[in-house]
Amino acid sequence: MVKQQDAVFRQAYPAPPYWVARFDVANPPAPGAFVLADLGGPLRQALFPATIDADGFTVMLPPHHPATRLLPGATVNVLGPLGQGFRIDGVTRLLLVAEIASLPPLLPLLEAAPAVALVIEAPTRAQLPPPDRFPPAVELTLVTRDGSAGHLGPLESQDPAPANLERVMPRLVELIAWAECACFACPNDRYPALAAIVRAARVQPAPDFAQALVQVPMPCGVGACEVCRTQTRATAQTQGGEKHACIDGPVFDMLLL
């Protein structure tokens, strides 16, 4: 059932490379699900929670996002919660993989399983968040595309690494083999290559072993506008074809994308 509710904006503060904004709301979205907030402009904007509690949620946004300009106490009309989030019930070993700009929707999962490994890829060292921002129990793998910190990216690359640098691929394969479930948040065009890595690392992975957050504009949130249609493959268990990211996703089985 789709509902409108009022969210109360509490505060926003910088946490490079993002801004954090806090909203109080009666019914916050689950990890990977979202609300559509009316922040001015012609279309509502999707807000994915970075942390969730009983009274509301925080979002991590790029600087200059309209939510960062709200005044504390401002009421924001939101539509939702909407969409299907990550499905990780009963998972004990969880792998999270994200490109830095897409990381926030994965953050509510940092403590969602007894053992969590997080792989973050950024263009360069300066764009990586400080490691002490993550819970100590999370096993962190940092990746930079220029090799300035951590492993050398990109995640999908199998090219030989220059001297003194280590490609992330072997580590990623190892973590995929270790995990019971892997959740990805990257630009959509990277998912086919990441799915190929999963298929190479696991023999017949179970449905929903690899879940990917599809990032597309979702103007209406209810499947009316057809803007967010996403192509999926059919399997013996599921019917493929075009699905609405806003109601059937935005989290999909990555191997079906």
Place this chain on the structure above:
Amino acid sequence: MIELAPRHKFGLPIASPVMPAAGAFGYGDTYHDLVDLRVLGALVTNPMSLTPREAARGRRIAIHGEHFVAHTGLPNPGVRRVLQQYRQTWERLPIPVIVHLIATTPAETAQAAERLSGVPNVVGIELGVVDNVTPQRALNLLDAARADGDLPVIVRVPFTGVDALAPLLADHGADALTLTAPPRAVLPASDAPEDSEARRYLRGRLYGPALFPLLLNVLARWCSKLPVPVIACGGIASLQDATACLELGATALQVDALLWRDPLILQRIAEGLAKFETSTISE
């Protein structure tokens, strides 16, 4: 009741002049939690074609100020699948259904119109024609839609084709005209990679408040000259906007993509107009 097809043998009566525009409200199962459908005149469905169409590849929306361009490719599973999926939903709706049909070829249009005849609670067809349709082609498509079906046919006229098409279609048997389809426009896709011209700019249908004065211009020019009811569509965003459309001669109105931001706008306009009508009658 408001009659949208006075020249048709069955007519097309609706209780309220307010409807969602094609492509803005889905097939009737999307906004029912939020919007009280009973206050609307009819459901105008998302566009559908005889055969399935896939979504456009690549970027589908670009925003600029208060306006945006959308290019979806009008994806739909085809008339047969839509009817399988939504026939029962439409039958249960408290308002009549007007199916928006993408007019591709005369043969396909005729076949699709025939399939829609006799579907419970479907009371009319809104025919969508391409922007650069020639007058002769538009007449052929209208003839095709009316040939084997028995439903009233409304034609949604392209923004750039009103002068050439509206009087012609009205004289040729269109039961009503929707003025107009959103105009085509191009906007920069600001976050797209800069390696290709096509990905840096998005061509599609334009939505936003600037359409409203353009709509009023069309209504002021054509409503009194056309022998059929006119349904106003384009940038209508408030009760005042709706009232202006009706004052300029429109019989009914459609709210377009603005309702994605504010789904309750439909209800507010419909209830406001009903209140106004009640107070006018009692005076």
